[in-house]
Amino acid sequence: MMARSAVFSPTTALLAFIVVLAIVLQISRKKRQRESRENITTVGIDSKTNRYGITTRPSALLRSLISTSEWARDGYRIFSKAGRQRAFAIPSMWTGSDVVVLPPSLLASVLNRPETELAAHHAQLDTIQLPYMMSDSDVYDNPIQYDVVRRTMSRQNVRSLAAPTAEALDVAFSAYWSTPHKNDDGWTVLNNWDACGKVFTRVAMLSLVGPPLCHDEELLDWARKYASSVITGTAFINCLPPGWMRSGAGPLFGLQARYYQSRCLRIMVPVIRERVQKLQDGGGRDVDDFLQSTILRCSRTGDPGQMNPRRIALRLLGLATMSIMGLVYVFTHCIGDIYGMPSQKREELLAALRAECEREAQADDHGEFSLLDSTLNESMRLNNISVTSLARDVATDTLHISGTDSKHGHGDDDVFYTLSRGDRIVFPTQNMHRDEDVFGKNPGEFDPFRFSRELQTGSGRFDDMCKSLLVFGYGKHACPGRHYAMQTLKQTLAYVVVNYDVALIGPVDSDGGYALRGKRQTLLNVNVPNIDLKTRVRRRT
Numbered sequence: 001m002m003a004r005s006a007v008f009s010p011t012t013a014l015l016a017f018i019v020v021l022a023i024v025l026q027i028s029r030k031k032r033q034r035e036s037r038e039n040i041t042t043v044g045i046d047s048k049t050n051r052y053g054i055t056t057r058p059s060a061l062l063r064s065l066i067s068t069s070e071w072a073r074d075g076y077r078i079f080s081k082a083g084r085q086r087a088f089a090i091p092s093m094w095t096g097s098d099v100v101v102l103p104p105s106l107l108a109s110v111l112n113r114p115e116t117e118l119a120a121h122h123a124q125l126d127t128i129q130l131p132y133m134m135s136d137s138d139v140y141d142n143p144i145q146y147d148v149v150r151r152t153m154s155r156q157n158v159r160s161l162a163a164p165t166a167e168a169l170d171v172a173f174s175a176y177w178s179t180p181h182k183n184d185d186g187w188t189v190l191n192n193w194d195a196c197g198k199v200f201t202r203v204a205m206l207s208l209v210g211p212p213l214c215h216d217e218e219l220l221d222w223a224r225k226y227a228s229s230v231i232t233g234t235a236f237i238n239c240l241p242p243g244w245m246r247s248g249a250g251p252l253f254g255l256q257a258r259y260y261q262s263r264c265l266r267i268m269v270p271v272i273r274e275r276v277q278k279l280q281d282g283g284g285r286d287v288d289d290f291l292q293s294t295i296l297r298c299s300r301t302g303d304p305g306q307m308n309p310r311r312i313a314l315r316l317l318g319l320a321t322m323s324i325m326g327l328v329y330v331f332t333h334c335i336g337d338i339y340g341m342p343s344q345k346r347e348e349l350l351a352a353l354r355a356e357c358e359r360e361a362q363a364d365d366h367g368e369f370s371l372l373d374s375t376l377n378e379s380m381r382l383n384n385i386s387v388t389s390l391a392r393d394v395a396t397d398t399l400h401i402s403g404t405d406s407k408h409g410h411g412d413d414d415v416f417y418t419l420s421r422g423d424r425i426v427f428p429t430q431n432m433h434r435d436e437d438v439f440g441k442n443p444g445e446f447d448p449f450r451f452s453r454e455l456q457t458g459s460g461r462f463d464d465m466c467k468s469l470l471v472f473g474y475g476k477h478a479c480p481g482r483h484y485a486m487q488t489l490k491q492t493l494a495y496v497v498v499n500y501d502v503a504l505i506g507p508v509d510s511d512g513g514y515a516l517r518g519k520r521q522t523l524l525n526v527n528v529p530n531i532d533l534k535t536r537v538r539r540r541t
């Protein structure tokens, strides 16, 4: 009773009222944007007028916190599907106005436009809100570390990372997935998110900062916490309306991340300083790792400020965060998908995966596409980090985009969209990934054989499926870490399947499957991961 009355006290109610009022005023005062765009219907507001009224804008933006997923699904069904390919818009608190959702047919022509027309930078920063979490703006405004990823993690180069990654995985699983928590019956209870987080932090830090830093347990712990707090901080910051409310309250949500960042820097900077010094003294030419490549890239700028060890450490920490969170998000969902399947199907899949791992271990030549890839692709297809993605901002006063509409079935009509500076465009990736016309029947179901089956039929549809799988983006800003990410995910999945029995803890259906499988919560544009899911794991060998 006491706790209840404290929550609903008059002071709390007044405070809540003031906060809501401030949000409404802030949104209402937002600079006048064009109320409606020709040829673009806004889903989520009065469909007859397709216009915002005095109260509809704040209310639509507030509703976007819980309705974005539903609006994107409706918009995709009505406007974007293959038969139609029209753009639509959805109100979003993220931008404090509408975001324009373009149809899949425009992917290639739009995402390869020059930055002077459609800019990725600001929209990407808004996706992970780094300015609130990182103390040096040059790190994200001038991301020269991306060049190092492009070069060292190319398809050809990434193979050399497989052996050290395998070693790191063995150390990580032995340390984090087994004793000392083991019960008498050999099972260990783990929090899925944390347990996978620890494994991937170790692996990612090995590839990015190398020894001795990647063996420092304290640093690994801070780096994992930093990555996690960037994700949570971003989710909350994006729910604040842009403008004074976001810039005022955003730093508070970034405080935790900044604290973890300072702990990481305290450990990283002295080691990086030594490396920089060695290089400046003419030594260290024989060292060939990601850290060294980053230092060399910084030195090539000719700007002494780029050789600041703290700045270099932040560049690596930013990349580590992108890697850790991407890998952990994908893998925790994959564990949920595989071990949440109905028991008979799960056992069939595990047997097939283990047989494949055994074959691959013996073969010199690894298959181009395997059941491991198929399982991971299928899980990534179903578990998008966000509802819409690949955001870009219009960087010219007016941008014309031409498309087609085949609504009436009489061939394609040309359609022109006119966008203004600052308008944000996105693609409906979550709905594209669940499109029956592309991925076949039961597109909402986890079918780990889906991709490998299509490949075997040789129908050619497999190529279309892959082109429509946008987990790593598309075009010139597509993820440069994707080859490394896929290789590492594959190695990790093989390791778990071969070495562990895993069971999800939670309600079970009559078919032996996890009763809550496929249930997702979405906050604004982000699909919130289930960070409370617990598993029981037992070493098989």
Ligand code: HEM
Pocket (backbone or CB within 6 Å): 120, 124, 146, 149, 319, 322, 323, 324, 325, 326, 327, 330, 390, 391, 470, 471, 472, 473, 474, 476, 477, 478, 479, 480, 481, 482, 484, 485
């Ligand atoms: C499963 C893991 C990962 C996923 C799902 C993922 C996803 C993505 C996506 C969708 C983009 C494109 C964003 C856009 O177009 O706006 C992207 C960009 C990027 N990713 Fe990843 N990523 C993952 C792992 C990694 C790793 C391991 C690294 C580096 C070691 C990395 C580094 C980057 C960088 C630097 C960019 C920006 C590229 C640019 O703007 O030109 N990612 N990632």
